[in-house]
Amino acid sequence: MSPVRRGETLPIHNRIRVLRAERGMSRAQLAELVEVNPQTVGALERGDHYPSLDLAFRICDVFGLPVEAVFSRTEFGPLSTEVYRIRTATEGRDAQ
Amino acid sequence: MPVHDATLLERYEAYRTRRFLRNEEKFRNMLPRWRTRRRRRILVVALAATFVLMFTVGVLCHFFERGPLLWLPACLAFFPLWISLQIVSGRQGDAPRAALDEREIQERNSARSIALTVTQSLVMIPVLYLVVGSVQTDGMHPRMAYAGGLMTLTATLIGGCLPAMILAWNSPDPDETD
Numbered sequence: 001m002s003p004v005r006r007g008e009t010l011p012i013h014n015r016i017r018v019l020r021a022e023r024g025m026s027r028a029q030l031a032e033l034v035e036v037n038p039q040t041v042g043a044l045e046r047g048d049h050y051p052s053l054d055l056a057f058r059i060c061d062v063f064g065l066p067v068e069a070v071f072s073r074t075e076f077g078p079l080s081t082e083v084y085r086i087r088t089a090t091e092g093r094d095a096q
Numbered sequence: 097m098p099v100h101d102a103t104l105l106e107r108y109e110a111y112r113t114r115r116f117l118r119n120e121e122k123f124r125n126m127l128p129r130w131r132t133r134r135r136r137r138i139l140v141v142a143l144a145a146t147f148v149l150m151f152t153v154g155v156l157c158h159f160f161e162r163g164p165l166l167w168l169p170a171c172l173a174f175f176p177l178w179i180s181l182q183i184v185s186g187r188q189g190d191a192p193r194a195a196l197d198e199r200e201i202q203e204r205n206s207a208r209s210i211a212l213t214v215t216q217s218l219v220m221i222p223v224l225y226l227v228v229g230s231v232q233t234d235g236m237h238p239r240m241a242y243a244g245g246l247m248t249l250t251a252t253l254i255g256g257c258l259p260a261m262i263l264a265w266n267s268p269d270p271d272e273t274d
Binding site: 039051052 | 196197198199200202267268270
């Protein structure tokens with residue numbers, strides 16, 4: 001659900017499910033850390049609820065990542081692919 | 097905020113929240129098999145059927161002197177259904193603000209807004225019945241006030257219960273442990 005009043009609703013994609021799984025964290029654990037109901041974490045992961053800025057920052061604090069690493073207007077690709085791409089680009093620059 | 101700065105309203109809200117959380121803890125594990133979406137929807141439909149019965153009793157009271165007797169079975173159905181629905185839906189419809197997170201507040205506000213509109217529309221039925229009826233009968237119909245009262249009571253009950261019914265209907269199944 002978007003908090004925007006009028007106009008086109010723009011999507012907000014997130015990586016919460018992947019980041020949570022990576023850290024072996026359950027929905028209930030994440031919910032407790034950010035002080036929401038576990039069903040709200042489920043709604044965020046499904047894209048049924050768009051978080052407020054406050055909640056977004058709380059979630060990012062838990063994962064120790066900047067907002068743009070967790071939330072995006074465009075759909076996220078697989079995390080492993082992105083990490084590999086960055087690493088390859090860095091190694092390519094170093095080689096030059 | 098320090099306690100001495102809190103207004104009476106804030107202190108009351110804090111008390112309500114504490115009481116709500118205490119009760120939530122008490123009822124959290126009750127009726128576990130009725131907490132699925134399917135079962136919650138069964139309760140909502142049964143409650144809606146009870147309201148239809150209540151309204152019908154109100155209408156029957158206009159025609160029959162013994163109509164009010166039917167109100168008793170409607171009440172007998174209403175109370176267990178309503179209490180069960182409140183337990184399995186975690187009383188989200190009337191929970192204090194501080195006990196809910198942002199998504200729950202958003203959904204609760206939306207459900208309350210719908211309930212207000214429905215109540216306003218439904219209450220117009222007994223209002224028109226009483227106003228038009230009293231003019232036409234010069235206020236001499238012996239059962240009109242009673243019938244109108246029951247219809248108004250039913251409309252008010254629907255308005256009061258509707259937020260919980262909407263939330264219980266829409267909430268997904270409890271998350272599986274992951």
